[in-house]
Amino acid sequence: DAGITQSPRHKVTETGTPVTLRCHQTENHRYMYWYRQDPGHGLRLIHYSYGVKDTDKGEVSDGYSVSRSKTEDFLLTLESATSSQTSVYFCAISESRRDPTDTQYFGPGTRLTVL
């Protein structure tokens, strides 16, 4: 299994509070991704990173920000959590030096509940 950890694994928070989720990899892969998984929608890309300090938006980026100050860590921040952000969040990594077909490997997920 790819060395990907996510923390916390479970979190319950209140509307309006900031939340930060962490993804940590030990594979030294260049690309990192944050997805959210909701019933009936599959996985939707929130943000991704193609290198340290290099990030870009996915299809559902509103209300989320990311940072990547080190190759191994990719942080997802909900600036002011809303109930619509209750979801399961997955981090993924891929080597993708030149090959966009490189496999994305997924972490175990973080279940976030916003009350």
Next chain:
Amino acid sequence: AQSVTQPDIHITVSEGASLELRCNYSYGATPYLFWYVQSPGQGLQLLLKYFSGDTLVQGIKGFEAEFKRSQSSFNLRKPSVHWSDAAEYFCAVGAGDYKLSFGAGTTVTVRA
């Protein structure tokens, strides 16, 4: 932009029977296609992928998929399912920009 449709939300199959999961994609050029499986409470695991060459792709756990350009499809098959194949299956398409678009998923239930 690319997109994926998985027409079947839920499929129930008997153990030992064959399984076919449908996936249709929308993309103007040659897509990169993937099938992932998610067991309950787990992350996603890659079953197989297609990007060029032979249109019949073999994957792990006895799964295979066939790319049919004329039908814009990439259906997943397994000749004989095991109880451990009960999971949610996701088809995904990549357009060469290092991002994937996922279908909504198909949940497979295996009955004894």
